[in-house]
Amino acid sequence: MRIISLNYYDQSCKWRLESTSFKRLTLLVGASGVGKTQILNSILSLKNISRGISINGVKWKIRFSTFDQKDIYLWKGEFENRPVRVEKMWPDALLKEDENKEPPKIISEKIYLNDSLIVDRNQDRIIFKDEKTVKLPQEQSVIHLLKEEDHISDVHRSFQKILLHHQPEFGPFFPAATPVSPDKHQNIEEIQESDESPRTKLYLASLNAKDVFERIRQRFTDMFPFVEDLKTEPMSEPFFMRGVPSVQIRERGVDKWIKEGQISSGMHRTLLHISELYLCTKGTVILVDEFENSLGINCIDELTNVLLAHERELQFIITSHHPYVINNISSSNWKLITRKAGVVTARDAGDFNLGKSRHEAFTRLINLDEYSEGIEA
Amino acid sequence: MNLYFLVEGVTERKLYPRWLEYLLPSLTRIFSPDEAGENSYYLISGGGFPSLLDSHLTNSVRDITDSGNYDYFIIALDADDIAVHDKIEEVTARIAHESMSLGRCELKVVVQNRCIETWLLGNRIVFSRNPTTEALIQCIRFYNVFDNDPELMFKPVAFEESVASFHYEYLRLMLTERNIRYSKKYPKDTLEPYYIEQLKNRLRQTSEHLNSLQDFFDFCTSVRQRIEENA
Numbered sequence: 001m002r003i004i005s006l007n008y009y010d011q012s013c014k015w016r017l018e019s020t021s022f023k024r025l026t027l028l029v030g031a032s033g034v035g036k037t038q039i040l041n042s043i044l045s046l047k048n049i050s051r052g053i054s055i056n057g058v059k060w061k062i063r064f065s066t067f068d069q070k071d072i073y074l075w076k077g078e079f080e081n082r083p084v085r086v087e088k089m090w091p092d093a094l095l096k097e098d099e100n101k102e103p104p105k106i107i108s109e110k111i112y113l114n115d116s117l118i119v120d121r122n123q124d125r126i127i128f129k130d131e132k133t134v135k136l137p138q139e140q141s142v143i144h145l146l147k148e149e150d151h152i153s154d155v156h157r158s159f160q161k162i163l164l165h166h167q168p169e170f171g172p173f174f175p176a177a178t179p180v181s182p183d184k185h186q187n188i189e190e191i192q193e194s195d196e197s198p199r200t201k202l203y204l205a206s207l208n209a210k211d212v213f214e215r216i217r218q219r220f221t222d223m224f225p226f227v228e229d230l231k232t233e234p235m236s237e238p239f240f241m242r243g244v245p246s247v248q249i250r251e252r253g254v255d256k257w258i259k260e261g262q263i264s265s266g267m268h269r270t271l272l273h274i275s276e277l278y279l280c281t282k283g284t285v286i287l288v289d290e291f292e293n294s295l296g297i298n299c300i301d302e303l304t305n306v307l308l309a310h311e312r313e314l315q316f317i318i319t320s321h322h323p324y325v326i327n328n329i330s331s332s333n334w335k336l337i338t339r340k341a342g343v344v345t346a347r348d349a350g351d352f353n354l355g356k357s358r359h360e361a362f363t364r365l366i367n368l369d370e371y372s373e374g375i376e377a
Numbered sequence: 378m379n380l381y382f383l384v385e386g387v388t389e390r391k392l393y394p395r396w397l398e399y400l401l402p403s404l405t406r407i408f409s410p411d412e413a414g415e416n417s418y419y420l421i422s423g424g425g426f427p428s429l430l431d432s433h434l435t436n437s438v439r440d441i442t443d444s445g446n447y448d449y450f451i452i453a454l455d456a457d458d459i460a461v462h463d464k465i466e467e468v469t470a471r472i473a474h475e476s477m478s479l480g481r482c483e484l485k486v487v488v489q490n491r492c493i494e495t496w497l498l499g500n501r502i503v504f505s506r507n508p509t510t511e512a513l514i515q516c517i518r519f520y521n522v523f524d525n526d527p528e529l530m531f532k533p534v535a536f537e538e539s540v541a542s543f544h545y546e547y548l549r550l551m552l553t554e555r556n557i558r559y560s561k562k563y564p565k566d567t568l569e570p571y572y573i574e575q576l577k578n579r580l581r582q583t584s585e586h587l588n589s590l591q592d593f594f595d596f597c598t599s600v601r602q603r604i605e606e607n608a
Contacts, residue, residue, distance in 0.1 A: 354407030358439035
């Protein structure tokens with residue numbers, strides 16, 4: 001999948017993202033509080049909507065291509081906006097039964113394939129390829145409801161390829177840890193296409209896609225020259241983690257393998273990044289919030305280079321405040337985010353006069369009021 | 378006449394352009410150093426002192442030599458705990474050491490002695506003779522900037538931060554007393570012409586005070602005269 005552009009409006013909190021275009025690599029820059037993370041969250045919300053989840057008050061328009069970039073889709077829609085009651089602040093289990101059982105309905109939804117309307121929905125009916133469908137749940141998107149149909153299956157599959165890179169994936173007691181059979185996925189294609197966690201994929205790659213695992217190992221040890229080797233194998237204890245794959249490293253001059261719990265958070269995160277790059281499915285859209293978090297400069301520079309030079313068909317939308325990251329990603333890939341009340345605007349660096357100066361791009365960026373303040377009165 | 382400003386921090390990035398609108402109104406601000414025309418200035422902030430000399434100085438000199446159109450290269454930075462002439466020497470020595478050539482462009486080091494807030498403390502009409510907050514009373518008891526030269530003020534022994542931090546805090550308290558909010562990022566009233574005029578008044582009233590500010594105003598006057606002569 002490749003996200004081409006996005007408009008998003010959350011009517012319940014009056015948060016609007018004006019039309020924003022995305023490249024293969026898009027770096028969202030801007031002051032804290034302008035809405036960079038919210039942009040990533042809005043993309044994730046669309047993934048959730050595509051899975052049949054109802055989100056109150058959301059209105060959207062997203063243009064994207066499938067990973068082979070042959071077809072361009074436009075998906076737009078709108079949920080009804082119900083007044084948010086105080087009770088909504090509490091978990092669903094505490095809501096009154098009727099509120100819990102009646103999620104917001106979709107008011108309208110349209111899907112265009114290469115400018116041809118293939119789904120046209122309003123509150124009364126759904127027309128799919130010029131034919132009215134049977135009555136279907138009003139609170140769920142057609143992408144979820146018709147996911148077995150031609151074209152819609154491509155759309156559905158595309159949205160499942162949106163991946164938020166988050167930090168605690170590695171670490172000894174992460175919640176998604178599950179035991180895995182060594183032959184569950186037997187080649188790299190199966191591993192990449194699977195929904196397994198990066199940890200599990202890395203383990204399976206070490207067994208069933210040794211050349212890819214070796215590339216990951218090589219990348220990792222290049223970044224940490226004091227690391228001699230990397231392996232992953234099922235844990236034997238504690239009992240409730242038995243069979244869950246665990247990463248271990250061996251440092252030069254140290255005989256014993258260092259267990260995952262003792263590996264630094266920066267090394268964990270670096271390994272996660274590299275693993276995702278090699279083991280995610282083709283066409284994945286990787287969202288990374290605050291790319292530099294937990295990373296030392298020895299990781300930031302190498303990982304930035306990995307993003308820039310990556311040969312796989314992936315799309316990256318990342319946020320960062322770090323001078324190295326900003327300086328090393330061309331300003332043509334930047335989106336400078338500003339906000340005026342609830343309206344968030346993403347503009348190309350070319351819309352601002354950064355000037356033809358010998359100063360580093362980051363220095364010129366921090367000299368812009370739009371960057372240093374970000375929020376317009 | 379074209380000027381290239383390399384200034385130290387975020388306050389200077391806000392303050393100098395606004396002051397230049399008033400002090401040198403015939404100069405137009407440009408946002409790309411290669412656009413230097415007839416009467417213009419380019420301004421960039423290095424975002425702090427060590428990096429100003431370590432990296433931004435070299436890049437600014439490159440901009441100036443690339444263009445070849447600049448008459449003055451103005452470096453504006455805080456003296457902090459160092460004497461003004463030592464700070465100037467530090468900058469000129471760095472340029473000489475790195476064999477940087479400015480060509481026909483003249484170097485002007487504007488040392489804010491001790492910092493930009495020290496200059497701003499010179500406004501007598503915002504000084505309160507009967508302060509209401511204990512913190513400001515303590516500041517004035519330590520050093521009265523109405524009667525004495527703010528540039529000669531150090532800091533109380535118990536104040537753990539730098540002299541510049543104390544000057545900032547003193548100014549903030551002094552302006553708060555007048556319901557003026559001041560911060561590094563939002564210097565507000567201090568950008569206004571009335572504030573500049575009050576600083577000029579102060580220099581007329583106490584000509585031996587705020588020498589580094591006087592030096593900057595004198596520089597602006599000489600540039601203004603040169604522009605007028607060339608017109």
